Amino acid sequence: MSRKKVAILGSGNIGTDLLMKLERSKYLEVTAMIGIDPDSDGLLRAKKAGYEVFDGGLKQFLDNAPELADIVFDATSAKAHIRHAKALREAGKLAIDLTPAAIGPYVVPSVNLGEHLHECNINLITCGGQATIPIVHAVHRVCPVSYAEIVAAISSKSAGPGTRANIDEFTETTARGLEVIGGAKQGKAIIILNPAEPPIMMRDTVYALVEGEVDEQAITASIEQTVAFIQSYVPGYRLRTEPLFDGNRVTVVLELEGAGDYLPKYAGNLDIMTATAVKVAEEFAKPHVGAASV
Amino acid sequence: MTDKREILVTEVALRDGSHAIKHQFTVEQVVRVARALDEANVPFIEVSHGDGLAGSSLQYGLSRTNEMELIEAAVSVCKQATIGVLLLPGIGTIKDLNAAAKLGVGMARIATHSTEADISAQHIARSKELGLLTVGFLMMAHMAPPAKLAEQAKLMESYGADVVYIVDSAGALLPDQVAERVRALKESLEVPVGFHAHNNLSLAMANTLAAIKEGATRIDGSVRCLGAGAGNTQTEVFVAVMERMGIHTGIDLYKMMDLAEDIVAPLIQVPQEITRNSLVLGYAGVYSSFRLHAERAAKRFGIDSRDILIELGARKAVGGQEDMIIDVAAEIAKRQAAVESR
Numbered sequence: 033m034s035r036k037k038v039a040i041l042g043s044g045n046i047g048t049d050l051l052m053k054l055e056r057s058k059y060l061e062v063t064a065m066i067g068i069d070p071d072s073d074g075l076l077r078a079k080k081a082g083y084e085v086f087d088g089g090l091k092q093f094l095d096n097a098p099e100l101a102d103i104v105f106d107a108t109s110a111k112a113h114i115r116h117a118k119a120l121r122e123a124g125k126l127a128i129d130l131t132p133a134a135i136g137p138y139v140v141p142s143v144n145l146g147e148h149l150h151e152c153n154i155n156l157i158t159c160g161g162q163a164t165i166p167i168v169h170a171v172h173r174v175c176p177v178s179y180a181e182i183v184a185a186i187s188s189k190s191a192g193p194g195t196r197a198n199i200d201e202f203t204e205t206t207a208r209g210l211e212v213i214g215g216a217k218q219g220k221a222i223i224i225l226n227p228a229e230p231p232i233m234m235r236d237t238v239y240a241l242v243e244g245e246v247d248e249q250a251i252t253a254s255i256e257q258t259v260a261f262i263q264s265y266v267p268g269y270r271l272r273t274e275p276l277f278d279g280n281r282v283t284v285v286l287e288l289e290g291a292g293d294y295l296p297k298y299a300g301n302l303d304i305m306t307a308t309a310v311k312v313a314e315e316f317a318k319p320h321v322g323a324a325s326v
Numbered sequence: 327m328t329d330k331r332e333i334l335v336t337e338v339a340l341r342d343g344s345h346a347i348k349h350q351f352t353v354e355q356v357v358r359v360a361r362a363l364d365e366a367n368v369p370f371i372e373v374s375h376g377d378g379l380a381g382s383s384l385q386y387g388l389s390r391t392n393e394m395e396l397i398e399a400a401v402s403v404c405k406q407a408t409i410g411v412l413l414l415p416g417i418g419t420i421k422d423l424n425a426a427a428k429l430g431v432g433m434a435r436i437a438t439h440s441t442e443a444d445i446s447a448q449h450i451a452r453s454k455e456l457g458l459l460t461v462g463f464l465m466m467a468h469m470a471p472p473a474k475l476a477e478q479a480k481l482m483e484s485y486g487a488d489v490v491y492i493v494d495s496a497g498a499l500l501p502d503q504v505a506e507r508v509r510a511l512k513e514s515l516e517v518p519v520g521f522h523a524h525n526n527l528s529l530a531m532a533n534t535l536a537a538i539k540e541g542a543t544r545i546d547g548s549v550r551c552l553g554a555g556a557g558n559t560q561t562e563v564f565v566a567v568m569e570r571m572g573i574h575t576g577i578d579l580y581k582m583m584d585l586a587e588d589i590v591a592p593l594i595q596v597p598q599e600i601t602r603n604s605l606v607l608g609y610a611g612v613y614s615s616f617r618l619h620a621e622r623a624a625k626r627f628g629i630d631s632r633d634i635l636i637e638l639g640a641r642k643a644v645g646g647q648e649d650m651i652i653d654v655a656a657e658i659a660k661r662q663a664a665v666e667s668r
Contacts, residue, residue, distance in 0.1 A: 181384050183649050199445045200419040223416040227441045228642035237649035239384040285653055
């Protein structure tokens with residue numbers, strides 16, 4: 033069974049964590065890592081592990097060895113992704129975008145991955161979005177959600193300079209995701225950085241206001257089903273308590289422990305992004321693998 | 327007389343006081359308070375949801391009135407005072423800041439946790455572009471040692487802040503600790519330093535005087551202590567103390583006392599005393615707006631609200647983490663039930 037070839041663009045923490053996760057994939061074969069700093073830990077590791085390494089950015093990769101990958105994960109920045117998206121499209125590569133650039137459609141695996149398997153650019157929204165939008169959608173499947181609000185608390189250490197320099201991007205993109213993908217009529221997102229030592233695990237609180245009769249059992253069952261699905265690719269994703277009901281308000285508290293690949297375990301917010309990226313790429317790879325084996 | 331003000335006071339009752347009345351301000355109330363403050367010659371008046379612009383939420387409490395209406399109303403009745411807004415990056419955004427600026431506010435205070443100043447760069451820069459007096463607001467200052475606080479203040483200054491405040495959000499600092507923090511900022515900053523107190527340990531005034539002694543020139547007060555927890559430095563009392571010390575604030579003491587008594591006191595649902603829960607905020611180092619949420623959670627789970635607050639302090643919860651309250655309360659209730667059933 034041949035695996036789909038993939039490359040990683042970006043040799044920072046995210047790119048390197050992605051590399052370690054991809055090494056375990058049954059459907060994906062990582063071939064290359066592309067960066068701009070030859071001394072970065074990511075590129076050094078990739079080289080040592082025997083992968084092709086490009087330190088001249090995406091252009092160098094596309095000019096010299098485009099055949100090495102059909103799928104490219106972009107773990108750089110939103111600004112850089114605008115350029116990368118164009119180049120990858122022209123080269124006929126599928127881009128899985130881990131930046132908040134949002135050029136391609138928003139994708140949350142438990143909700144709408146199947147609808148976008150023909151796209152050439154997939155956006156993963158934000159870490160808070162990947163953790164909370166599925167819960168809002170799980171509620172929405174049972175009772176229409178008129179308003180969804182999420183609060184993501186992450187350890188200061190897991191918030192990189194990109195997030196810090198443009199924190200509005202997180203709140204605005206996540207809020208939009210709650211509406212467009214979660215199904216809420218109105219969405220709101222809040223992010224809090226907590227500097228406590230030892231670092232806190234990512235916590236997400238989801239509040240949803242529902243319309244009509246509140247079927248507590250059905251909502252709880254729907255949430256549990258979604259949590260189980262996410263756990264299949266993010267093992268450290270869990271409910272802290274049973275969903276709480278108060279009139280038409282549903283409150284769900286989640287905790288996210290990372291797999292501890294390259295990133296430390298407390299960085300569950302980054303882990304869910306890399307794990308989701310792998311999950312999405314695998315879904316794209318599966319049908320091709322199946323077809324080839326017929 | 328106003329151009330000689332030695333200490334510039336910002337009245338925060340219409341922002342910090344929003345917590346104490348569960349964000350129920352009406353346009354009429356804001357108009358009455360703001361007009362009276364303006365007539366008393368208070369130079370700066372802050373108006374926003376307690377958690378800053380866009381703070382209206384299930385997490386912190388929904389505003390009864392859209393804060394933009396409150397801001398607009400306050401601007402419309404002030405002749406000399408500048409209306410300011412608070413913005414916490416991560417809650418409010420630049421869009422909210424733009425909307426407030428359009429309404430005629432003259433000051434924006436950009437608040438972060440005391441160690442997270444670097445999330446304020448874009449908001450401080452935007453506030454400057456909008457031509458607003460821009461204040462960096464370092465909250466929960468008791469959680470950062472003086473050198474760390476000075477380093478973070480320096481970052482805010484480098485982004486363009488005109489003033490940087492040390493904010494004792496938990497009312498947990500002691501006078502010496504305030505003094506060493508103000509000193510550290512004065513030594514490293516070019517811009518003026520401000521101080522914002524909470525009276526949870528009955529130290530708001532003492533801490534404020536310690537800050538002034540070390541060179542702080544901008545001070546926050548809340549009239550009749552209308553602020554989160556046990557409130558802030560009581561503005562009318564502060565004005566009187568400044569007069570006795572021969573420090574000019576430019577504020578009319580009699581008018582200030584009258585508005586406290588006649589206009590603000592009737593708005594307050596429960597007197598702003600140092601209750602046992604307010605005291606525990608300061609004692610455990612917990613964000614002052616957690617108090618009412620903890621009291622509600624304690625009632626819901628049948629436990630002592632002080633246990634919740636102490637546990638939140640031990641877990642180093644930061645401002646804005648109100649969602650931890652229910653979680654902690656549920657855990658304590660479970661633990662206690664387990665003990666009782668043994």
